[in-house]
Amino acid sequence: MRGGTRRDAPMRVAAPEAAMQKLVDPVYLEMQLRALIDWLFAEVLVLSSLGQLAVILLAYLVAYAGRRQWSVLIAWLTHWRGADHIVAKTGETLSVVALPFIWLVLQYLSGLIAAFASWPHHLMTVTVSLLTVWIIIRLTAVLIRDRAWARAITIGAWTIAALNIVNLLDPTMAFLDSLDITLGELRISVLLVIKGMLSLAILLWLASLSARMLEQRIRALPNITPSMQVLFTKLARMLLLVIAIFVAMSIVGIDLTAFAVFSGALGVGIGFGLQKSVSNLFTGMMILMDRSIKPGDVIEVGTTYGTINSLGGRYASVITRDGIEHLIPNEELVSQRVANWTHSDSDIRLRLAVGIAYGSDVPLAMETCIEAAKSVERVLPRRQPNCLISGFGDSSIDLELRLWISDPHNGVANVKSEVYLQIWKMFKENGIEMPFPQRDIHIKSQPAPV
Structure with missing residues (x-):
């Protein structure tokens, strides 16, 4: 075996030398160039591919020419008098992706027409995938400040686009759907979990955005007291979040009646594990409903004296004159004596x-x-x-x-x-004299001894 290894060694050394000689061999290079030219004429420089490239180029030129009109239209729709800051910010974000968005719409319509007419449209599909990734990355960079989440979304978008380009997206989804478990009548697969997480993340983000816009609208109403504004805002936020969760479950095809079995265990968990949190939540709702305290009031709880900055679901934020922000649980605002210096009158x-x-x-x-x-x-x-x-x-x-x-x-x-x-x-x-402690000392003299 040792002798055989020594005889094979010169052959292993000679293999890289032969490869290097091919790279400088004119005959070999000419053969490779001819093979590349033949592939281009057979696969790329054909009428179907050239037609698709022409459609792609035409869509780009139209999008490039209409990007300014799109930006003007978005600015007119989102920067009207009284528009919310979030609406204006959304308009600025859409203006950033004006070119790829128009290009994507035109390219998608061209692909639908080609597919309906049974024309080749593979290059159009690739372009649509790349444009979608471009828009997602631009929107992620503008809307999401967390770099970790932005990086994760970018990687996921590129992965889906790459699988779609090489026609492996459907097989991959089928494989993920085959990895499943069954709990009674409920079937849970890896694909279902991924869809649910994506749908829930998007819907929760939309619910949070809608809640912020609604909060700005409610705070602009002059006839509603601050405490009722906070109450309506909290109720709207909770309602939107619950709706987002149920809609996400419905999108992925989960039957909500399958969770009836777990309702009892959920109630026990809330009763024991989340007793304090639930108590603070409902106590905060009671405080907002009876309007005993509201943002801006000056209160004194125990040794804490300050101004209420905000009323949350679990606690009230009180800022003292020292700049220290105390987070007082809502339950303490009901169980303890609270001195509200500005409840009905600020004097x-x-x-x-x-x-x-x-x-x-x-x-x-x-x-x-x-x-x-x-x-x-x-x-x-x-x-x-x-x-x-x-x-x-x-x-x-x-x-x-x-x-x-x-x-x-x-x-x-x-x-x-x-x-x-x-x-x-x-x-x-x-000439008014301020006092200071005084003490008069009288010394009694004793008679001298005889």
Whole structure:
């Protein structure tokens, strides 16, 4: 065996040398060129292929000439006064694919006519597949920001187009359909799962897009309160998502009655595993229906004080003055005491404690406090500030200044600080003394011992 291996070695080395010699052999190259020319005249440069190429070129020229008119038409349809941002964005996206879209429509119609007349149309079919992939990739690049999803859609589009070009799409689908399992009367195949996932993804995306457009429409209605706007938006979104799921199941041919067996198990799962989530969901619906709180309200829950940014299906987003966003479960907004500072009226009264020395002019100090409050811009002039004596302390006469503001969402501590600063300045101007703790010590002298 070793001897045979050594004798075969020169032959293995000589094979690449022979191939290299063929590449530089004029006779061999001439033979290959003639074979290529014969194939071109037999397969490509024939009347049917040239006719298809002419139709493809003509469709491209027509699409190229009409791309500007298409863009103008799309802009007129989507940029009318009052159009939603999503509608305008859709128009800009369709303008990007104007050329391939018109070309695809013309090419598809040409292919249908050729197929109906039993003419050769293989090149037209290839062109339609490539144009479809082109449009999908352009739309994916514009509409989908996630690179992973965009890459997956691009790979899937190219795979389907390649299988369609080489006439392997139908055999591949038949093979995937043969890989199945049967659960009672329900037959599930790999092809069914793929179709279901694609249909569900597209329908969920369309439902989400429709929900956003509907949300913009609802928020533009002036006669609906913010809480009812959120309620209608959430209900519409849930309804659209449920419809998308059922439509996707119907498209792939799944009988919805086959899932009746699993309804009991689903109810048990919701009752135990999703108890908190379902409770927060329905609690949020109750909050929106009774309009106890709404976006923009200033609330205080426990130690959290801030403005409601949004009301979600499971929680409410509350942003504090520190810029911290607290996600408070909806259940806590019902089970705990909530102070809504702007529920029926945004006006709130603030109480400021002020102390003056016992030797000060009390009526002048009280009037000075009122004037200091009036000089602050955020203090409401229509609700006059008031100053009262609240008591007599160890070192001071205690006053209480009461004032009103109408914008608690802009902060409370800052307006108090501004009023205190004005009081300090005006006290200095009027000679009103501010107290500080004092203690008098009396020392009793003892008689000297005899």
